[in-house]
Amino acid sequence: MASRGNWNSKVGFILAASGSAVGLGNIWRFPYTTGKNGGALFVLVYLISVIVIALPVLLAEVSLGRFSGKNPVGAFKELRPKGGWKYLGYLGVITGVMILSYYAVIAGWTVGYFVKAVTGKFNQLDSAASAQIFGGFVSDWKLQLLLLAIFIFLTVYVVSKGVSGGIERFSMILMPMLFGILILLLIRSVTLPNAAAGLEFYLKPNFDALTPKVILEAMGQAFFSLSLGMGTMITYGSYVSKGENLPSATGWIAFFDTFIAVMAGFIIFPAIFSVGMDPAGGPGLVFNILPVIFSKIPGGIIFGPLFFALLSIAALTSTISLLEVPVAYFIDEKKWHRRTAAYIVGFVTLLFGVPSALSQGGLEWFSKLPYVNMSFLDLWDLIWGNLSLSIGAFFVAIFVGWIWKSSNALMEITKGTENFKFAFFWMIAVKFISPALILVILLSKIL
Ligand code: TRP
DSSP states (O other), X not given: OXXXXXXXXXXXXXXXXXXXXXXXXXXXXXXXXXXHTTSHHHHHHHHHIIIIIIHHHHHHHHHHHHHHTSOHXXXXXXXXXXXXXXXXXXXXXXXXXXXXXXXXXXXXXXXXHHHHHHXXXXXXXXXXXXXXHHHHHHHOHHHHHHHHHHHHHHHHHHHHTOHHHHHHHHHHHHHHHHHHHHHHHHHHXXXXXXXXXXXXXHHSOOGGGOOHHHHHHHHHHHHHHTTOSSSHHHHHHTTSOTTSOHHHHHHHHHHHHHHHHHHHHHXXXXXXXXXXXXXXXXXXXXXXXHHHHHTTSTTHHHHHHHHHHHHHHHHHHHHHHHHHHHHHHHHHHHOOOHHHHHHHHHHHXXXXXXXXXXXXXXXXXXXXXXXXXXXXXXXXXXXXIIIIHHHXXXXXXXXXXXXTTHHHHHHHHGGGOSOOTTHHHHHHIIIIIHHHHHHHXXXXXXX
């Protein structure tokens, strides 16, 4: 174990896992997916999904990771050497590469916007000017490729240095600072003229809008935001020491993550309605509106750059956790050196990222794929960031609940704590509720 690395403390694990969970999923993906799916009803379904479906899976993944001390492929192999379970691990390894490939494109936007903010490009901006800047930015394909490459390199660099050294230290300072700026933005946004319309959109559910698509996307968002369904939390759990209280740690992680996403919505929607933008604007939504908010804040010239810097780092602590899964696989199972694994997987990811980087206007064909009628980035996000994670989470729940068995998992979970009040609920959730709901939701969308 020692040679694989360990977190230095309980707080270390909570911070690193929250660092993985909190990222663009909260501040970029949650608001735009909420906007696309009609607002408040989506938020409600999302919150229910987090508690009923995702949180039990989170505890399942972390306990499986700590018990086996392995990457996802190794964990399934160790517990069930025969049968197809190891393929679930492989699916996670591939999904990690694929999510990282487009996630790093958006992370590149945060770096680009940091530079724009520092150089004063966002002074006194209205929404039309902001949209123009965004449009020009994302269709500049050379710049997009450069930013993608930079971000993947940063991720590779940190991962090549190893787990506890790099990841924990980042998360420690970053989270409270990001939180502080978010509060500031929130106060400004909800006091803008016509903010009430945005709050209504965000908080007052319209139950007529309930469709299988809304439910699937809300559930997918819950998995995405908590970094579930591809073995990230199995891998991170493998670095947790036995004395730690897993139920309380996972509860905090889910709480932080959800809180920050909900805050992001309170920032984005009042501002969107205040300037009369379309909440269903897609992946560019947040990048279109944030500069406008900053130009309406006293000191925005300072807070703007600071915010985009912090968001870049929040994205980095997430991309690290995406890359860590395939890297841990090659280290454990193929005996590669950490450095070699990080650089090779990083290079492959970069290649897969190219179409996404060109898909927001850089190259016509990738921006609106024939047949599916969406951009490559949207398609990749749907396949890997939603469907694959849902399938992965389903099988993890089945594996922990029925194959490894929830009673064995509970023995692992209660190693760091005598009283796990929700033990019974968790057992029911992981064996029945979670997998049944995931299956029904997936099928209802397909059929
Ligand atoms: N949860 C992160 C976010 O919200 C993204 C992320 C990191 C992720 N690791 C993951 C998503 C594993 C799915 C699976 O930004």
